[in-house]
Amino acid sequence: MKSVTRWIYGSLVSAGLSAGMAMSVQADPVTEDPATIDRANPPGMIELTVPSHGAQMNGHLYTANGPGPHPTVVMLHGFPGNEKNLDLAQALRRAGFNTLYFHYRGAWGSGGKYSLRHVLEDANTAVAYVREKGKAGLDRIDPTRISVVGHSLGGYAALMTGATDKAITCTVAIAPGDIVPLVATVKSKDVVATNTNEPVPGLDGYSFGDLIREARSDTDFFALVPKMTGFKGRPLMIISGDKDTVVPLSVQKASVDAAKAAGAKPFKRLIMDADHGFSWRRIALARAVVTWMDGHCR
Numbered sequence: 001m002k003s004v005t006r007w008i009y010g011s012l013v014s015a016g017l018s019a020g021m022a023m024s025v026q027a028d029p030v031t032e033d034p035a036t037i038d039r040a041n042p043p044g045m046i047e048l049t050v051p052s053h054g055a056q057m058n059g060h061l062y063t064a065n066g067p068g069p070h071p072t073v074v075m076l077h078g079f080p081g082n083e084k085n086l087d088l089a090q091a092l093r094r095a096g097f098n099t100l101y102f103h104y105r106g107a108w109g110s111g112g113k114y115s116l117r118h119v120l121e122d123a124n125t126a127v128a129y130v131r132e133k134g135k136a137g138l139d140r141i142d143p144t145r146i147s148v149v150g151h152s153l154g155g156y157a158a159l160m161t162g163a164t165d166k167a168i169t170c171t172v173a174i175a176p177g178d179i180v181p182l183v184a185t186v187k188s189k190d191v192v193a194t195n196t197n198e199p200v201p202g203l204d205g206y207s208f209g210d211l212i213r214e215a216r217s218d219t220d221f222f223a224l225v226p227k228m229t230g231f232k233g234r235p236l237m238i239i240s241g242d243k244d245t246v247v248p249l250s251v252q253k254a255s256v257d258a259a260k261a262a263g264a265k266p267f268k269r270l271i272m273d274a275d276h277g278f279s280w281r282r283i284a285l286a287r288a289v290v291t292w293m294d295g296h297c298r
Helices: 086-094 116-135 153-164 179-184 208-217 225-231 249-262 282-296
Strands: 044-052 055-063 070-076 098-102 141-151 171-174 236-241 267-272
Touching: 044 116, 055 086, 055 116, 070 086, 070 116, 070 153, 086 098, 086 282, 098 116, 116 141, 116 153, 116 208, 141 153, 141 282, 153 171, 153 225, 171 282, 179 208, 179 249, 225 249, 236 249, 236 282, 249 267, 267 282
Parallel strands: 070 098, 070 141, 141 171, 171 236, 236 267
Antiparallel strands: 044 055, 055 098
16 A cells, blocks of 8 residues: 555666656655655644543544644553553554544543443544544544544444444454453353452552443443444454454454454454464554555545
């Protein structure tokens, strides 16, 4: 793809052309900084808060190089959000996408209370936030080209958001923690374990046990598979690690099968030699996401 691959027109002499002709170079956004900077509209970072249901969520927007308006990605982190995937956000920004990163209500200093339901609400709120900014002509955002990229619980939230918001351009789910089958693998005796009910660092008193109980309290609402029909004819990418012990491939299988049955198009299913955090495949992960989004999400 043109914004991913370095195009070097340098071997002109061997083609019988003049060696004095200009050489055009475009940087690889996964591994290189931009070759040239639009000094009037350079890349930047805007610290901001996203209002959600009476609370303020902490975040920032990486703005892409050039006047735009640019396609924009809303990044959704997992539970509780120790892996932020900001290397991926930066690569997408270098590829020409604005990227919004934020913390859900009750997470990492954001106002409000954390809950699984709030995560889904906040994902939709963040999409609406950047869309409205784009409509107002702010921050070089194209309101008609908004995509979501999520990891782990954020991957689940990305799928839930992308399936129900038909105006979303593309959805990328990385090791998506499909919550209903995931909590079904937890034995009842483990839910009452002391450490299971201890507050998770970074959240406002919410525990893994709370997550399990909340998901089990309304499985119809939190069920992902029935909602995957919303991807019919729409771009979707699901990436997994075959060494993932947090969200095993078996937990992800139902949503992948549902995406195929729904007729997501284009649909990219990628399984990598990786753990849940893609710890030894960060460059390969960025390459896969940036290349696919460059080709389908502009």
